[in-house]
Amino acid sequence: MTGFALHLLRHGAPETPGLLMGRTDGVPTSEGIAACAAQAKGLGIERLIASDLCRSRAAGEAISEASGISLVVDPRWRELDFGEWDGKASSAIAADALNRFYDDPDASPPPGGERWPALVARVSTAIADLPPVATLIVTHGGAMRAALHTLCGFDQRQLWAFDLPYASRLSLRIWRGEHPGAQIAGLYP
Numbered sequence: 001m002t003g004f005a006l007h008l009l010r011h012g013a014p015e016t017p018g019l020l021m022g023r024t025d026g027v028p029t030s031e032g033i034a035a036c037a038a039q040a041k042g043l044g045i046e047r048l049i050a051s052d053l054c055r056s057r058a059a060g061e062a063i064s065e066a067s068g069i070s071l072v073v074d075p076r077w078r079e080l081d082f083g084e085w086d087g088k089a090s091s092a093i094a095a096d097a098l099n100r101f102y103d104d105p106d107a108s109p110p111p112g113g114e115r116w117p118a119l120v121a122r123v124s125t126a127i128a129d130l131p132p133v134a135t136l137i138v139t140h141g142g143a144m145r146a147a148l149h150t151l152c153g154f155d156q157r158q159l160w161a162f163d164l165p166y167a168s169r170l171s172l173r174i175w176r177g178e179h180p181g182a183q184i185a186g187l188y189p
Helices: 030-040 054-067 095-103 116-128 141-152
Strands: 004-010 047-050 071-073 135-139 169-175 181-188
Touching (some): 004 141, 030 054, 054 071, 054 135, 116 141, 141 169, 141 181
Parallel strands (some): 004 135, 047 071, 047 135
Antiparallel strands (some): 004 169, 169 181
């Protein structure tokens, strides 16, 4: 049972950090792209995927160019849609509403936004569609947490215990077949 490596890489810093950027597409900094490219070196990947949002796709394009591996763009790896909160700073949102969201994002989703189970469902489907080869996915913090929920069974409170700064890489080993499972191999900030 050797499984395959799955690396989830959060996009690099956007030009305007500190915003709830779900569907809002922010331009990444050149330093953020370089930090992502550095995280991708030496992974021995065979497949490269990125969210369709520029802040992830730009890093995926840089990694593709450096590695010679074709980039597959997949919108299922997008961040949670924050609805009316999208593109706003946390300080611009009522603290009690934001706290309710962080305590239970399913019961208290952002107004007009995506519910947590919808994010988990689309990320779960994207994971199920992966071929069993070493893969790097350039994505977003919310999608990475949804993947951890799907693959490792972490609950929502446990998922917030993971610090996933810009350009951080979460490496996992995935097993399929009769005894499916996943194991965290490392978190590299």
